[in-house]
Amino acid sequence: MTDTSTRPVRMAFTTRAGGASASPYDSFNLGDHVGDNPEHVAANRARLARVLGLDPAQFVWMEQLHTNTVTVVDGPQAEPVEATDAVVTTQVGLALTVLVADCVPVLLADHSAGVIAAAHAGRLGARNGIVRRTVETMRELGASPANIQVLLGPAAAGASYEVPAEMAADVEKHLPGSRTRTAKGTTGLDIRAGLVRQLLSLGVTHVEADPRDTITDTDFFSYRREGTTGRQAGVIWLTGA
Template sequence: MTLEIVTAPALTGLRHGFFTRKGGASSGVFAGLNCGYGSSDLTEAVTINRDRVASAMQVAAQALVGVHQVHSANVVTVAAPPETAVEADALVTATPGLALTVLTADCQPVLFADRKAGVIAAAHAGWRGTLAGILEATVAAMVALGAQRKDITAVIGPAISQRAYEVGDEFMDTFLTEDPAFDRFFAGGPNGKPMFDLPGFGLYRLREAGVGNAEWTRHCTYSDPTLFYSYRRTTQLGQADYGRLISAIRL
């Protein structure tokens, strides 16, 4: 099966992609392009899937650079593939030939580029990381490599949308304690519980960080099981595990 990859016109000229689950070797609950070694999927299947991603990105498999994601605001700047896993949630580079990658299954995958400076980044931004400042930290790390905020384009890929993201009052209170104005990212849901706008919050944080262009592809991971893995959907269905989507960008 052919890979199906979401790309962003705003990143035209750079090889990148928000890979869907189409075109993979995994089966069962992981059916498709599961790229997470942290899942209970067969290691061999995940390796085949990642090899297909590397081929699509036109790099060797070892040039797919990722981190051990921990829902933090930690960013790592790389000039070569790290020899050991680094705990972080974003990567930045100015080195051609490296494909920066993040894994998601409802959280926001965010790809960044300053074409003029030749600096790119990829971030994993769930609600914890976004609230903690992962997006601002990624932009700052790009600036440290020579990027200009006004020249940075940031694209949020497939993520859980507000219409599918029911949360509790304590969750909302965590945000309102940080800033009461964050109430605009919550709406009343059909069950009387708040619905959180994660991509909307991500776009706000990116724009506040001064990036020249920030947008969302407007794909909801929860709502399209044929294209996307979703942690929340898997949990609601009572399944034992879930696949991880990969997003990548390279100079």
């Protein structure tokens, strides 16, 4: 688990190591929708909360459906936020959580305005503007693009993410900068590269991208590599410090 702590906002990304789940979800699977033993998922989520020093009830999970829907939350959620792929808050202590296994986990924060967000940017969501809509929602709550810091987590890299040429052209049309060539010389997508370009066009210049490739790096779950597998997480929260 990597914790990129920057008070008064903290961000963390998990790996697949150190949990209770058995193969093919071994071992730190945080997804409760992939067929894993619910008791194992609950144990892993409890460990995540314990390691980060947070109350498990303060975690906000999403029912991620590859939409471009953004939801503002103002308190704990008893159930995953329905049919949304980004959550935004100004509330201290809420741990906004995004689950991934090749899609890009995007964590965003305006420290001075006290606005944070977590977005799930898969191919469809990124193509349809989930990150742009997240930035727009943050602005509505007082954030300034010039002050927003963004961290893009481990995800499928362009060198490995092979797609049909027509699909790449379609994504490139909506998310310029994302079409690329894989290491094999075939048509590919680098969603992180497209998102960085999009963020810069929105005036968001404080952007960092973790270069690790979930398809080839076995420290991470990868739907493309494994099919049936678990999910790692990106977590962001306001500390109030």
